Amino acid sequence: MKLGFSPAEELFRAECADWLQAQMAGPFKDIKGITTLTAKAERRKEWEQHLGENGWSCIGWPSQWGGRDATLAQQVIFAEEYARAGVPGRVNHIGIELAGPTILTFGSEEQKQRFLPGIAAGKTIFCQGFSEPNAGSDLASVRTKGRLENGEWVVNGQKIWTSLAHISDWIFVITRTEEGSKGPKGLTFLMMPIDQPGIDVRGITQINGDAEFNETFFTDARCPADSLIGRIGDGWKIAMGLLAFERGVSTLGQQMSFRNELDALITAARANGTAHDPLIRQRIAKAEIGLRLMRYGALRMLSNTDHSAIDGAALTYKIQWATWRRALGELAMDVLGQAGELAEGDAYEWSTLPNLFLFSRADTIYGGTNQIQRNLIAERGLGLPREPRGDL
Amino acid sequence: MEFAFTDEQRMIAETVRGFFAENATSERTRKAMAGDGLDRALWNAFASDLGLTGIAVPEDHGGAGLGMIELALVAEAAGAQVAALPLLGHVMVGQAIAKGGSEEQKAEWLPRLAAGDMISTTTWAARASAADGRLSGTFSFVPHGAVADLLLVYGGNDAWLVDLKGKGVAITPHVTLDQTRPLATVVLTDAPAEALEDGDAAIPAALAAGWICLAAEALGGAQAALDRTVAYARERVQFGRPIGSFQAYKHRLADMMIEIEQARSAVYWAACAVDENSDETAIALHAAKSFAADTYFMCAGNMIQLQGGIGFTWEHDAHLFFKRARSIQTLLGNGTYHREAVATMILGGAA
Known part of the structure; x- marks a missing residue:
């Protein structure tokens, strides 16, 4: 049992701190200290990309996919220095912390190629489509339906509490793809582009007056057949794996x-x-x-x-x-x-x-x-x- | 940075858990409670079979030369069985001498402490007057005071050792709420006292060891209270189902686990901080003592409540845990004291 950091790790800390503080004192001064999740969203997307360009976006990922293969201690250090420098939270935290690791763990090689570079570069912002009006604590009772039709998934239903959907590019959705199935069986995990006619995102005003959460409606929303992570019917397993990354x-x-x-x-x-x-x-x-x-x-x-x-x-x-x-x-x-x-x-x-x-x-x-x-x-x-x- | 036990630490934990579970039985503890609050055979076996009386004493003075983490593992296992063992004073006096004694003092006292040849104890917030190597004063609430051989007294920048079998010593044992660690009043009248060479080093070392010992005992006790109550919850049936299937009951057990997990982090953080001489040492110690003690009391209280009437009987062990928990809360500074110390660190002194 040991709590201290090695001299090399302390050097790494200094490197992180120097870079982060220089950004917050210089080019990204205007977003320093923001604590809400929605303020200055466009500038914060630019910050995501700036992190990506400089290799600080997802340091724990393999270097092959835009990370740094950082050790646990290094990730601890970066997280601490990030907040200490007054840098606002990541608008793509769902992409970096949930979607990315899920694709890394359960995705195909082709899916890794398709999604990971964009997430690492801060250009693909993700949100999460899990809860529904009638599937809150009892998540396994989701009703949003997905069916394969002419080489495409067609999705109908409603998700709720989809944080930051209004500024996201992609949403991962648990859908019921087996007609008549109940509970955790018959669910499939799909990745869908948000900018399409079949998806309608409406903000929900919260008790603090902010609107970080949304209702997301799916009306014949579409994505290609190969948009699923894992296999058909694996949705619950993938969703639970994803929650562990949290x-x-x-x-x-x-x-x-x-x-x-x-x-x-x-x-x-x-x-x-x-x-x-x-x-x-x-x-x-x-x-x-x-x-x-x-x-x-x-x-x-x-x-x-x-x-x-x-x-x-x-x-x-x-x-x-x-x-x-x-x-x-x-x-x-x-x-x-x-x-x-x-x-x-x-x-x-x-x-x-x-x-x-x-x-x-x-x-x-x-x-x-x-x-x-x-x-x-x-x-x-x-x-x-x-x-x-x-x-x- | 690796906040997990080493293989050696895991082995020590397993050994001491097994030792106390086998030897510090309810029957033996109750026998000690009816007597002077000391299970002598347990102490002797702890010293000679396990050789753990010297766990944190330097190797060149007959100890194992290990640190506060290992000491915490021992105290945690002893606490889990509410063992009638004079561990608290023992580790405080040992650390005071190891860190603040002269070479001669270390050579004289540490091998005997490491071998478990003597029982030692200490005071808290004492006022003493010293003159010409003699000490006078009344020291209330001395843990295991009536069975101890050696007393550590400290005040200001000074720390002294007093032979409790020597001249000028009068000891009054008390019947105490927690009979596994009975208190005594010690009155010294010009009793011969030996000043430790470096009181400034001795006092914080004694307190650190004492706070870690109590916090770790509390952690072990709290976990045992939870484990025993969970076992009961699974076997006791009412309304045709195990009572552990009722949500009101389950949630209270969950709340115990939530606090215990934080107490566990606190104890091992504090032990690590002392061993690594971290600049977080002071806040870690105050956090560990206050948080673990409060957690233990909450868990022991729930242990009585959740076992119903049987938990309120003398025959059931719940009251041993409950009383030990209450006494740990007060020993070496209560929660308010430790939190005010933390507040002073982050807010400055109170007006």
């Missing part, structure tokens, strides 16, 4: 943006004097401890090479960070007082801390609600009986 190194980058939020809260508490309130101090200390433990939990999870064992750190990670961030949002409002209730300007738009307070209510819902997480932990982690299924 717990990868990207969590460390996410944590650094949490770090920035906690730092903003600490700055606010110092400025308005609440930093002297003993109860606020206890809660800030708790938040600080929670964030550190998140980091070491993630490092434990990433260092766990013995995948045969039940990985408790991985299994509990989602509910841990989601609950932590919700508590941080509540603490932020107690620190800010009524000043936290005033929008930034004339529009219903929010600065970092009130936005954190509002947005964090989504964290405990998307990607598996806290209640679903507890079921998973109890069933997979503790071996308790599974929830009975109804037949409605």
